[in-house]
Amino acid sequence: MHIVSLASSSTCGNAYVIWEDSKRPLLIDCGLSIAKLVSGLRSLGITPDDLAGLFLTHEHTDHVRAMCLKTPFPQKFGIPVYASGGFWDWYSTYQCGHLDAELIHLVEDGMTTDIAGYRVRSFLKPHDAREPMGFKIDGSSASVAFVMDLGYVPPSTEQLLRGAEYLVFESNHDLDMEINSGRPKFLIDRVLGEFGHLSNEQAADSLRRLVTASTRQVILAHLSVDCNRPQIAVSTVMEKLQDTPFRPEVTAAPSGILTQFGT
Numbered sequence: 001m002h003i004v005s006l007a008s009s010s011t012c013g014n015a016y017v018i019w020e021d022s023k024r025p026l027l028i029d030c031g032l033s034i035a036k037l038v039s040g041l042r043s044l045g046i047t048p049d050d051l052a053g054l055f056l057t058h059e060h061t062d063h064v065r066a067m068c069l070k071t072p073f074p075q076k077f078g079i080p081v082y083a084s085g086g087f088w089d090w091y092s093t094y095q096c097g098h099l100d101a102e103l104i105h106l107v108e109d110g111m112t113t114d115i116a117g118y119r120v121r122s123f124l125k126p127h128d129a130r131e132p133m134g135f136k137i138d139g140s141s142a143s144v145a146f147v148m149d150l151g152y153v154p155p156s157t158e159q160l161l162r163g164a165e166y167l168v169f170e171s172n173h174d175l176d177m178e179i180n181s182g183r184p185k186f187l188i189d190r191v192l193g194e195f196g197h198l199s200n201e202q203a204a205d206s207l208r209r210l211v212t213a214s215t216r217q218v219i220l221a222h223l224s225v226d227c228n229r230p231q232i233a234v235s236t237v238m239e240k241l242q243d244t245p246f247r248p249e250v251t252a253a254p255s256g257i258l259t260q261f262g263t
């Protein structure tokens, strides 16, 4: 399973590509300009029309920038888009861009989508967006889960994620750095709230419960540029994993630099 972060933060946007050898790639989120998406894909030897589908987690700009154009990225290249009913309501209400009807596909909490030899399971997340989704993608060689933009990890989600070989998992902020960031109080309250973002501690606590012997790599994602540091996030998680018999590789996705993970 190849997993690539094209970018991973509120500041630089979010977009991830996964593929298995001899299968078409999938894109998760498209929070970059079309030019950056195309050049990132090209550097991997992928052209946009190779993509079998685009899965969208939620409507925040750092995840859907390339949807909010007169001719959105998937319209330009004929890529099917999978998102929740809440997302599509938002998209049509705000007339963010034109997409042909045949490119629009609906996912629901607990639903499985079979696409290009993968099974993609959608699950609802606690976040201040319209029906935000996480995705667990089962391939033939491994599974990868995308768990970002959520205020806490519900037990049902932890249960679902147990056994996944790769976890792209939010570790948004260091609590002290966030509290002392000088940001407006309403913004800090939003980030720390149950529909906000996971702190390093929260991510570590949850990972301690859901990592198993199958877990090969934990890719900490959506790190705040201002209120976190990759080494703090990684060491917080690794410390908590000391309480378990499991030692998966723990790494952090850089904010704005294309980085390859997986195999």
Ligand SMILES: [Zn+2]
Pocket (backbone or CB within 6 Å): 009, 010, 014, 060, 062, 063, 149, 222
């Ligand atoms: Zn985000």
Ligand SMILES: [Zn+2]
Pocket (backbone or CB within 6 Å): 058, 060, 127, 129, 149
């Ligand atoms: Zn968000």
